[in-house]
Amino acid sequence: MRRYWNRSHPNDCKVIKGKRKHKHAKKSIPVLSKLSRLRWRLMKSISQIKLQLRRLTMRVNTLQKQVESSYGARGNVIAYLRSRLNTRITIETPAGPIFGTLVSIGEDYIQISEPNGSIAIIPQRGILSIE
Template identity: 55%
Template sequence: MRRYWNLGHDSECKEITGRRKKKIAKPSHSVWRKILILRRKLIRSIEQIRLQVAQLNARIIALQEQVNARINTLQEQVNGLGAGPSSSVLAFLRGRLNTRITVVTTGGTVFGTLIAIGEDFIQIAEPNGSIVIIPLRSILSIA
């Protein structure tokens, strides 16, 4: 308890007693405690990120397996088609040997006389005398 003296009147001095106000107890957060709190939050965040990365890795692996299955299916389809031209195309071209044909290719249209048929190409003699060799894989249509 504190004592206060009332000095307002010169003749009388009275002692006034009063009570101190109680201070509200504030939690003391030292710098070290704040660092520890931040550390815990950081560790939780890192664990959440690790969990998300693991989930994403699992999804990537599943997608890779799907893509590999599709690639294998397509590879089997391509292998089923055969590497060379079909026998009906070669039979058609053999029947047109030494006749005039028009061939549409990926590079353009060629008109002339079919003079030779190879395993994977044909030769056409154009009207101007030049000989054109066309790979069978680049032929789009024959007329």
């Protein structure tokens, strides 16, 4: 409230009430409108997640086919190595060639006895070529 004094008449002092300024209140958004917006956002997020899930499923299926095809090739390698058991072979690995007698074939490795008497254990994933 503001008070103004009327100075034009010295004996007449009266209070003049001024108007207060009202702050503009924000319009309240109804609860249903808020829920509707939240629902829309959730639906949009869910659709994006579904799309990502489809893409990832396709990638997993592709990788699974690749693993199955490479496992089948490894099965052929194991069958070939079994036919060469206790014979002299040369295995090419990333570390270099290994020459010796194939002693045993494990689930995921092979064992070669080298001419100097040492035993080399080679993981099957490390076999580059067989001679």
